[in-house]
Amino acid sequence: MKITQALNTSSSIYNEIENNAKQGKKSIAVLIDPDKHNQRELTDLIQQYENLPFDYYFIGGSLLYTNRFESTVKTIKENSKKPCIIFPGSFEQVSQYADALLLLSLISGRNPEYLIGNHVLAAPKLKKSNLEVISTGYLLIESGKLTTASYISHTIPIPYNKPEIAVTTAYAGYLIGMKAMYLDGGSGAEFPVPTSIIKAVKQEVPVPLIVGGGIKSDKDIAKAFNAGADIVVIGNALEENPDLLKELTEKNNIKYV
Numbered sequence: 001m002k003i004t005q006a007l008n009t010s011s012s013i014y015n016e017i018e019n020n021a022k023q024g025k026k027s028i029a030v031l032i033d034p035d036k037h038n039q040r041e042l043t044d045l046i047q048q049y050e051n052l053p054f055d056y057y058f059i060g061g062s063l064l065y066t067n068r069f070e071s072t073v074k075t076i077k078e079n080s081k082k083p084c085i086i087f088p089g090s091f092e093q094v095s096q097y098a099d100a101l102l103l104l105s106l107i108s109g110r111n112p113e114y115l116i117g118n119h120v121l122a123a124p125k126l127k128k129s130n131l132e133v134i135s136t137g138y139l140l141i142e143s144g145k146l147t148t149a150s151y152i153s154h155t156i157p158i159p160y161n162k163p164e165i166a167v168t169t170a171y172a173g174y175l176i177g178m179k180a181m182y183l184d185g186g187s188g189a190e191f192p193v194p195t196s197i198i199k200a201v202k203q204e205v206p207v208p209l210i211v212g213g214g215i216k217s218d219k220d221i222a223k224a225f226n227a228g229a230d231i232v233v234i235g236n237a238l239e240e241n242p243d244l245l246k247e248l249t250e251k252n253n254i255k256y257v
Helices: 011-023 041-047 068-081 112-128 148-153 164-175 197-203 218-227 236-240 246-250
Strands: 026-030 056-059 083-087 100-106 134-138 178-186 209-212 230-235
Touching: 011 026, 011 134, 026 041, 026 209, 041 068, 056 068, 068 083, 083 236, 100 178, 134 148, 134 164, 164 178, 164 197, 164 218, 178 197, 197 209, 218 230, 218 246, 230 236, 236 246
Parallel strands: 026 056, 026 230, 056 083, 083 100, 100 134, 134 178, 178 209, 209 230
Antiparallel strands: none
16 A cells, blocks of 8 residues: 555546556545634644645535635635545535545435536535635444534435445446545544445445544554555544654554655
8 A cells, every 4th residue: 555645736636546456556535624723733734744645625514603714725825735525515615725625425315406406506606716616425334423514414324234225325326427436434433434335335336435523543544545446535644643644654554655
């Protein structure tokens, strides 16, 4: 297993993600929730993170009650060379300062607002922006307790012991034309997406696979990578343990190139 810095920012972000996935190169994304940090805290955090071995910033949240989304993206871009990818919780989370946006369709649920409704509302903003838009099938996976994503979207997660449901759902998204799949335990997940589900989806669905939610240790990251994740997303765990990525590379003998 090899973690590599994923991007040459002069080319398409998705093309780089896809090429790395085909070559078996692994990437890490750090999720930033704009509600959690004011500008000074965020600047300090970015400086702390800048030399850590990860590839992308993902920016977004399910609530965003602080109105810091735009300033968060701008602050990251001003203080880091790492690409910023929007991981939107609503149609309002669009910023001209970001590099790309995951256009998430919650295909594991049946709420039309998260299948197409929010996309219609976001379309005029996206058309005017320079953002690279990556159509992504988003699957919530049962993670031990009710999460923010499940509560806000009014959807029931796929049971953790039903990989066949995850596979058929993800494959349907692939047939529709989605370019990536995101398996997520959701914010506040008690445990990460099971490796059985990651492995099953990776074997059957030929697009890059992103996995997040409930990942709390270097062992969790390594398990997700070994099961087939192309990009692993971490958030709270890195704030609690800044040495997490260093531990991953040292304990698992993974070289970050």
